[in-house]
Amino acid sequence: MSAAQQSVLTREVAMQAAEWFVRLNAGGASAADHDALAAWRAQAPAHELAWQRAQQVSRQAAAVPAVLARPTLARPQRRRQLRTLALLIAAPGAGWLGWQTLPAASRASAAYTTATGEWRPWTLADGSRMVLDTASAADAHFGPDLRRLQLHAGALLVETARDPRQPPRPFVVDVDAGRVRALGTRFTVRLHDERCQVAVLDGAVDIAPRDGAATRRLHAGEQAVFDRRAVQPAHAAPPAAALWARGVLAVDDMRLDEFLAELSRYRPGMIRCEPAVAGLRLSGAFMLNDTDAVLDNLARLLPVRVLERTRYWITVAPRGAR
Known part of the structure; x- marks a missing residue:
């Protein structure tokens, strides 16, 4: 296949890749599904190219479109969304501004972004420090009355500085679910679909859900999850x-499937955990700049085998599995 041919995909192949992408990422995919995908990819070079484009879409979007994953979604609406996804697969680099079901336009135009597997610090205009986690996007709007960050995707760590202006301007982080106001503090904000998790390391923050529920204050050592309606009860932050933010994934007695889900945020492709080993637990500190080494170490820490189907498809199975 020539370079020109490699850059062009038919609508049919792009739609097939979109359907495979949603099927494999929406939850509940079986081993037979993964085997069928592997067979489809091997049928033609265009199939493999389409799948790699789908993975690129996944990394840019930072998540499987939730609207596609809903089993109750009306068929015509789901089909329209699949066609949009197929368009993105068929035309790499095009279409992000037209994807209205995700905040992709915001991510594409955000002033601060990180790629999958990247985390990066910035010093903001007022001297505050911000670190963006993997596959994240944010904007900063510092006006005469307010210091405001808008988190579009992923997660961030903020250490606020004393405002050089008088009177001091409030410092807030806005997300779709509401607003987090800093009270001289260091804290993290992470998006989880329609929810947001906040952990306070120093100082305190006020959380105000968007739809008018009561504001909740969190103090150092506390974390809580909130959505548009309410803030859940606070509990101790790990x-x-x-x-x-230092490139370390530290876990304490975490389930293997949860650990792999967290690790997968820092590498392209998919990590699948077989149910037979999902409940195994591990503790330790793992360097995120070498996720291959982390996966290699799993076989020494736990009775598992790491199977590399392709560079972008990893399965963690019981030791002895093939």
């Missing part, structure tokens, strides 16, 4: 809540 001591390692912000170690990702």
